[in-house]
Amino acid sequence: MAAAAVLPRGPLSSEEGRGGALPRPSVVGMEPAQEAFPRKSDFDLPEGVTYLNGAFMHPMPRVVRDAVRTYNDRRAGFTTRTSDDPDISGAVKSEFARMINAKPSEIAFVPNTSTGEVLVVHGLGIPESGGNVVTDALHFEGAIVHLQALQRDAGLDLRVVMPKEGRIDLEDLERVVDRDTRLVELSLVTMYNGFQHDLKAVCELAHAHGAYVYADIIQAAGAVPIDVRESGVDFAACSGFKWLMGDLGLGFLYVQEDLIGRVLRRTQTGYHSVSRYATHFLPYDSPGSSPFSWTLGSSASAHYEVGSVAGGARAALSASIPYLRGLDVGRIEAHRQPILQRLRAELPALGFTCVTPEGSTSPIITFTMADGAGVAERLAKAGVDARVADHYVRFSPSVYNDLADVDRVLEALS
Known part of the structure; x- marks a missing residue:
């Protein structure tokens, strides 16, 4: 009997490598990390410019610039496989997973931090599932807009803790977290003044009341040590263009493995959702009860990605994360x-x-x-x-x- 036509798809490597290490990306021009700081020679610093704005957008190191140039040269040179290479995607996720002490199977690509936050809120069924959401006034403004829109349009019980002397006191969080709290949302490092939550203490508080914790880590990843295991955080997201020294258009969503699908459900399904796809109507296909058959994957990538990602931004991260881990x-x-x-x-x-x-x-x-x-x-x-x-x-x-x-x-x- 002829075999069904099985079409290749990008995320297979990360699906097969669940919980395991994937190969490090090969980066053209990558050199061993030097011992000395500051790292001025790693960047093309313009003469007469003092750049103290990494929290807005971080400049690319030369090795990252070169990786993006190599990617663009290959794209211009008809090397189209570069655009959807599962080995590169898997390696980038593996590098980021090592940075935050996660498993590659717990990491999905997202186009930006806000998409990660939206996937978490709606994947938990908020506000349809009932309960309240707790956040603070120093949280990222885009997330505040999202939550307040749900408060206005869907009746979300939203509780916002105000800062005192530039910080969010754990005691003030304790006053508003209760048995009806579904999610505690925060920015690990706040964009306004750099206040950093004690993430482990926040997670212990939330978990004691049966709630989950989402952390926006865009001002932390690459700048402060993060250990998702030690902190106990359930979900986290970031983009790659700040302290990860990559580019706009690609970032990461972390979901603790026991929560994938079971607690944080799929809210969208597409090409990256499946581990296998076959046709049953083309010449030499095996017969089937439907013209198509497919199997959903089980990793974070399969649950929370839909389709192709920004190849240039992925190339940047393939160089920037090893650079940061080397430093x-x-x-x-x-x-x-x-x-x-x-x-x-x-x-x-x-x-x-x-x-x-x-x-x-x-x-x-x-x-x-x-x-x-x-x-x-x-x-x-x-x-x-x-x-x-x-x-x-x-x-x-x-x-x-x-x-x-x-x-x-x-x-x-x-």
């Missing part, structure tokens, strides 16, 4: 501490008020002031790139910054 995220975190400490110590004398809590080690430090326009003008004139709003300025140093960059900030604002 070691803990060493990256340690490198920036003197920079953050000096900004905290010296900017108040120039009329700025620090709103990042004492003891914070995240990559973000924020100061309030009366005249944002004047600050923006002075920093721009000095070639300093930072996030300036109407009444605050946010600095987010990275691996290429040093104390000389702080000197330029202080000189510009003096």
Whole structure:
């Protein structure tokens, strides 16, 4: 009997490699990590520019730029298999899984962090399933908009904890989490002032009441050590263009393996959902009761991806995550501490008020002031790139910054 026509699909490798290690990506131009910080030689830093805005969009290291160029050259050279290569996809997921101490089978691609958050909320059946959602006012604004829209349009019981002195107190979360809480949503590192939750303590609180925890980790992944096993977090998502040093258009959703499908259901089904697809109507096909037959996969990829991903952004991550793991995220975190400490110590004398809590080690430090326009003008004139709003300025140093960059900030604002 002739065999059915079985069509190849991209995510098979990650499905077959459930719980196992996949090969590291081969990155053109990748060199062993140097010992010394700052890592200025790893980047094409423009002359006269002091970049302290990694929390907005992180520049690509040269090795990442080269990986994207190689991908684009192959695409232009009719090497079309590069666009949907399951080995590259599996390797990228495996690298990210190692970074956060997850399994590759617990990782799915998402186009951005917001998509991950939406998949979690609706995959839990919120608000149809009843119960409340707890979040805080320092959570990502896009997630707040999503939750408040559900509150307005579907009657979601949404409870928002307000910050005190730039932080969210666990005791305030305790007051609003109860047996009816379905989900606690937060940003592990907040975009406004860099406050970092004690994720393990939040998870213990939520789990004690039968609730799940979703963490937006876009301002954390690649910048602070993350261990999903140690923290006990149920779901997490991020994009790749900030501290992962990749590009727009691709990121990751983590779902704890026992919750895949059982608790966090599929809300969409497509090409990447199946582990096998066959036809039964083409010449030499085996007969079947339907023109098509297929089997759903069991991994996070099969549950929460639908179709093709951004190939250029995936190429960037295939180089950036090994680069970061080579540097070691803990060493990256340690490198920036003197920079953050000096900004905290010296900017108040120039009329700025620090709103990042004492003891914070995240990559973000924020100061309030009366005249944002004047600050923006002075920093721009000095070639300093930072996030300036109407009444605050946010600095987010990275691996290429040093104390000389702080000197330029202080000189510009003096």
